[in-house]
Amino acid sequence: QQQVKQSPQSLIVQKGGISIINCAYENTAFDYFPWYQQFPGKGPALLIAIRPDVSEKKEGRFTISFNKSAKQFSLHIMDSQPGDSATYFCAASPSGTYKYIFGTGTRLKVLA
Amino acid sequence: KAGVTQTPRYLIKTRGQQVTLSCSPISGHRSVSWYQQTPGQGLQFLFEYFSETQRNKGNFPGRFSGRQFSNSRSEMNVSTLELGDSALYLCASSLGLFGAYTEAFFGQGTRLTVV
Numbered sequence: 001q002q003q004v005k006q007s008p009q010s011l012i013v014q015k016g017g018i019s020i021i022n023c024a025y026e027n028t029a030f031d032y033f034p035w036y037q038q039f040p041g042k043g044p045a046l047l048i049a050i051r052p053d054v055s056e057k058k059e060g061r062f063t064i065s066f067n068k069s070a071k072q073f074s075l076h077i078m079d080s081q082p083g084d085s086a087t088y089f090c091a092a093s094p095s096g097t098y099k100y101i102f103g104t105g106t107r108l109k110v111l112a
Numbered sequence: 113k114a115g116v117t118q119t120p121r122y123l124i125k126t127r128g129q130q131v132t133l134s135c136s137p138i139s140g141h142r143s144v145s146w147y148q149q150t151p152g153q154g155l156q157f158l159f160e161y162f163s164e165t166q167r168n169k170g171n172f173p174g175r176f177s178g179r180q181f182s183n184s185r186s187e188m189n190v191s192t193l194e195l196g197d198s199a200l201y202l203c204a205s206s207l208g209l210f211g212a213y214t215e216a217f218f219g220q221g222t223r224l225t226v227v
Contacts (some may be wrong), residue, residue: 042218045217046218100145
């Protein structure tokens with residue numbers, strides 16, 4: 001069964017610190033890996049996405065690192081701010097399926 | 113540019129009833145997907161439409177159905193509602209084929225409560 005495993009389930013970081021969220025997938029050809037941020041009562045908002053032919057992508061304070069051989073990818077939030085406190089979901093799209101498989105989510109809290 | 117619009121935002125229905133949810137994608141987007149979000153199961157794929165054709169369907173019972181109109185607007189219907197259908201139903205749209213290196217944008221969802 002196709003799965004994307006996300007860790008940690010929750011994360012507390014001091015303001016200005018680095019938040020790191022990890023995801024891993026198994027035995028499936030995924031060809032697109034987006035990350036979404038969701039605030040309570042809102043829909044998920046696209047943060048950043050990466051293709052498997054790229055090892056790293058940076059947009060502002062957000063960086064995705066992708067390790068194809070290990071089937072792992074991670075989100076780094078640099079200089080974390082209290083406004084970053086939200087739930088973050090990684091996702092992966094199996095080739096030709098027109099869908100995302102989501103991780104279980106990481107609830108991030110950034111302390112002021 | 114307007115985002116993905118879902119109506120209604122909140123809905124309370126009784127077991128056994130049916131419900132129709134609506135989604136208007138971002139202007140110009142032709143792909144619409146639906147997801148169910150619950151605390152226990154997370155985000156689960158329901159179905160995806162492109163140019164009025166359903167291209168994929170998730171592992172949900174036949175009570176869950178959907179369609180897409182020629183203007184790319186989409187509806188999903190749940191018949192014979194069960195308590196377990198209580199969830200946030202999310203619609204996402206993308207310019208091209210969903211998942212094919214194409215950014216997808218979600219609406220705020222419809223919160224369905226079945227009592």
